[in-house]
Amino acid sequence: MIFSLGTRILKQVDARLLWKLGYNLGWKGMKAVAKHKKRLKNGELFPAFMMISITDNCNLNCQGCWVTINNQSKGMNMETLENIIVSSKNKGSYFFGLLGGEPLMYPHLMEVIERHPDCYFQMFTNGTLLTDEVAKKLRKFGNVSPLISVEGLQDVSDIRRGANNVYSRSMAGIEAATKNKLFTGVATSVCKSNFKDLVNEEFVNSCIKKGIHYLWFYIYRPVGERPNTDLALSEAEILELRQFMVDIRVKAPLMIIDTYWDEKGQAICPGALGLSHHINPYGDIEFCPPIQFAGETVGDGSDIANIIEKSKFIGGLRKGINECTQGCILLDNPEQLHRLLKDVNAYDSSKRSTSYKELQQMKPCAGHHIPGKEIPEKSWLYRFAKKYSFFGFGAYG
Numbered sequence: 001m002i003f004s005l006g007t008r009i010l011k012q013v014d015a016r017l018l019w020k021l022g023y024n025l026g027w028k029g030m031k032a033v034a035k036h037k038k039r040l041k042n043g044e045l046f047p048a049f050m051m052i053s054i055t056d057n058c059n060l061n062c063q064g065c066w067v068t069i070n071n072q073s074k075g076m077n078m079e080t081l082e083n084i085i086v087s088s089k090n091k092g093s094y095f096f097g098l099l100g101g102e103p104l105m106y107p108h109l110m111e112v113i114e115r116h117p118d119c120y121f122q123m124f125t126n127g128t129l130l131t132d133e134v135a136k137k138l139r140k141f142g143n144v145s146p147l148i149s150v151e152g153l154q155d156v157s158d159i160r161r162g163a164n165n166v167y168s169r170s171m172a173g174i175e176a177a178t179k180n181k182l183f184t185g186v187a188t189s190v191c192k193s194n195f196k197d198l199v200n201e202e203f204v205n206s207c208i209k210k211g212i213h214y215l216w217f218y219i220y221r222p223v224g225e226r227p228n229t230d231l232a233l234s235e236a237e238i239l240e241l242r243q244f245m246v247d248i249r250v251k252a253p254l255m256i257i258d259t260y261w262d263e264k265g266q267a268i269c270p271g272a273l274g275l276s277h278h279i280n281p282y283g284d285i286e287f288c289p290p291i292q293f294a295g296e297t298v299g300d301g302s303d304i305a306n307i308i309e310k311s312k313f314i315g316g317l318r319k320g321i322n323e324c325t326q327g328c329i330l331l332d333n334p335e336q337l338h339r340l341l342k343d344v345n346a347y348d349s350s351k352r353s354t355s356y357k358e359l360q361q362m363k364p365c366a367g368h369h370i371p372g373k374e375i376p377e378k379s380w381l382y383r384f385a386k387k388y389s390f391f392g393f394g395a396y397g
Contacts, residue, residue, distance in 0.1 A: 002381060004253035012211055014181035020142040021183050024120035028094045033275075035092040040274060045308050045315060050088050051097040051278040051289060054081060054109070056351070058101040060126055061162030062151070064189075064231065066224040066290045067101055068351045075106040076281045080299055084279060085116055087304040094119045099289060101281070104129040113141050122147055124187065127173025128166065135180035146177050147185040147216060152194035160193065171210075178211030185257075186212050190241055191220035191231035199244050204252050214255035217245060219368060221330060223290045225352055227362065232331075235366040242368070242375050249379045260327070263383040265374035267327040267367075272318055277308070284349035287317050290330060292350035293341050316344035327369025334362040 009018070029049075036048035055075035056067055085096065096119060103109055103123050113121055120143050127148035138144050150170055151160040157167040177184040186207055188198050197203065199217075207215055219238065222229045233241070242261065249256050262268050270276045271288040278286045283299025285308065286292060295313020298304045308314055320340040325332045329340075338359050348355040377383045 001249075001251055001253055001379075005255065008208075008253050009183070009213055012178065012181060013183050013213070014139060014142070017139065017142045017181065017183060020120065021145070024118065024143055025095060025145075028120070032093045032095065036275065045274060045311065045318070046091050046093075046305055047274055047277050047308075048093055049095045049097070049276045050084065050093060051099060051276055052076070052081065052084060053099040053101065053278065053280050053289065054103055054112075055101040055106040056281045057105040058126075059105065059128060059163070060102070060166065063160050063162070063226065063228050064191075064220060064222050064224060065226075066221075066292055066350070068225070069101065070351070073101075073281065075101075075108070076283070077299065078108050078112075079301065080283045081108075081112060082115075083298060083301060084304055085112075085119065089116075089119070091305055095122070096120075097122045097124060097276075099124045099278075102126055102129065104134065110137055110141075113138070113144050117141070117143055119143060121145070122185075125149065125173070126161070126166070127170035127177075130173030130176050132176045132179065135176040135182060138177075138182055139180045145183045145185060146173075147187050148174055148177070149187050149189075150198075151188060153197045156194050156197060160191075174210055174212065183213055184211065185214040185216055187216040187218065189218045189220045191233065192237070193231055195233070195237060195241075199241055201248065201252075204248055204254060204256075208252065208254050212254065214257055216257040216259075217241065218259065219328075219331075221290050221328070222365065223330065223358070223362070225354060225358065227358070229363065229365065232365040235370060238366055238368055239370065239373060239375070246375050246378055249377070249382055260368040261375075263377050263386040265376040267325075267369035269321060269326065269328060272321040272326075274318060277314065279304075280349055282349070282351070285311065285314070286349055287314065291337070292348065292355045293346035294349040295344055295346050313344045313346055316340065325367070325369050327367040330362075331365045331367035332369060333364060334359055335364075 032048045056070045057073045058069050098121050123144055123146050151157050154167045220231055222232050245256050278289045283297045284294035285296050286294050296307045321329045324336050329337045
């Protein structure tokens with residue numbers, strides 16, 4: 001598996017891009033984790049990686065999306081984004097997830113990527129705007145990996161995404177990325193309607209044939225102004241997903257990534273561990289993307305490192321969530337999350353002014369913290385990567 005994966009990547013990814021990947025993401029990522037662990041020992045709060053929603057503009061309307069879509073938005077102020085990136089680099093963090101809305105609708109995207117060649121960017125995109133021209137620019141920069149969302153096959157995908165022909169348009173985006181030798185990923189939010197289509201070896205093999213290098217599985221969260229709890233996974237389905245990933249990792253020449261379990265199969269929350277936090281398009285510092293509450297903002301030009309270090313919001317949620325669950329408090333105990341947010345005087349950062357009400361109405365759903373049913377990694381490579389680097393830890397902890 002390792003030899004086949006390595007051979008695929010060496011043949012399919014531009015050599016210059018591989019160097020950027022290995023140095024900017026791999027080497028600097030490991031150093032960022034080491035610095036993060038050292039900060040934790042000193043009681044400091046700054047995360048190893050930062051997830052940034054650079055726009056709330058989008059061309060789709062997905063089920064369960066927490067983003068308040070504003071198609072008149074010009075996205076994050078450039079000065080705010082520059083402040084976030086430079087401040088993070090000063091703390092030894094060079095990896096950034098670029099989210100939306102749809103990042104490719106952000107007018108300054110290419111400028112940002114080009115301005116910071118010493119960083120590595122993972123672009124969370126639906127792929128429908130990822131043209132050959134865009135992919136050529138990304139190849140020229142060399143420091144970005146498109147992570148293209150696939151929410152099911154043709155029929156299910158259109159229902160999930162709220163538009164027509166989304167699957168075929170996303171496939172065209174994948175083709176543009178792989179044709180231009182980008183290090184390319186596919187992400188999917190696994191729910192009841194797409195479980196059978198996506199959690200199987202046939203889907204994994206289809207990704208390999210398309211030239212995909214990593215596949216990222218998320219667990220669907222029924223949040224936002226249009227939550228659909230009928231799509232939420234059961235405990236049995238979550239365990240089936242976990243077992244599938246553990247099994248397929250030892251034989252598929254494709255990296256299988258998750259954001260939920262450590263090398264022992266124990267549940268984790270990257271936010272509660274302090275590995276990653278999220279900043280929305282207005283500069284509000286959020287615990288993680290689907291929890292749309294904040295205690296502070298960098299939208300006014302304030303120093304992000306200083307704000308996070310002194311944040312009662314971040315510190316209070318980390319402490320409170322760790323005392324409540326190892327998993328996702330949003331799924332496990334939304335009532336307790338509501339109390340914690342009130343305790344730290346968090347404000348609604350959704351721009352809907354309804355997030356507290358939505359959270360109050362949310363009922364517990366099955367989560368990935370299932371004590372006594374841990375499924376440890378079989379692959380030594382994944383055990384090593386999860387233990388010593390950031391592999392497996394992402395935006396939606």
